[in-house]
Amino acid sequence: MTIVGFAGLVVLARRHRPRRDVLLLFAPLVVVAFSAVASYGNPRFGAIARPVLAIGIAVVMCEVVDRARASRPLSRRAETAPSLR
Numbered sequence: 001m002t003i004v005g006f007a008g009l010v011v012l013a014r015r016h017r018p019r020r021d022v023l024l025l026f027a028p029l030v031v032v033a034f035s036a037v038a039s040y041g042n043p044r045f046g047a048i049a050r051p052v053l054a055i056g057i058a059v060v061m062c063e064v065v066d067r068a069r070a071s072r073p074l075s076r077r078a079e080t081a082p083s084l085r
């Protein structure tokens with residue numbers, strides 16, 4: 001969960017132009033890292049980081065779906081596209 005979530009946050013930081021908004025997502029991770037180091041690895045501080053990691057996992061899932069849709073042939077995408085009629 002941690003690796004995928006962190007990878008998703010990196011993808012989000014690369015895509016998102018106002019980086020200061022994305023840096024706000026990294027702040028809880030930094031706080032958790034310092035708290036864990038200061039308290040000799042106490043895992044209870046990890047609860048602060050879990051929502052941020054969930055956002056990162058969601059970004060990775062969206063990226064995978066977008067790439068899967070982009071790799072499908074155009075004719076097949078046209079058949080499965082919803083009709084507005």
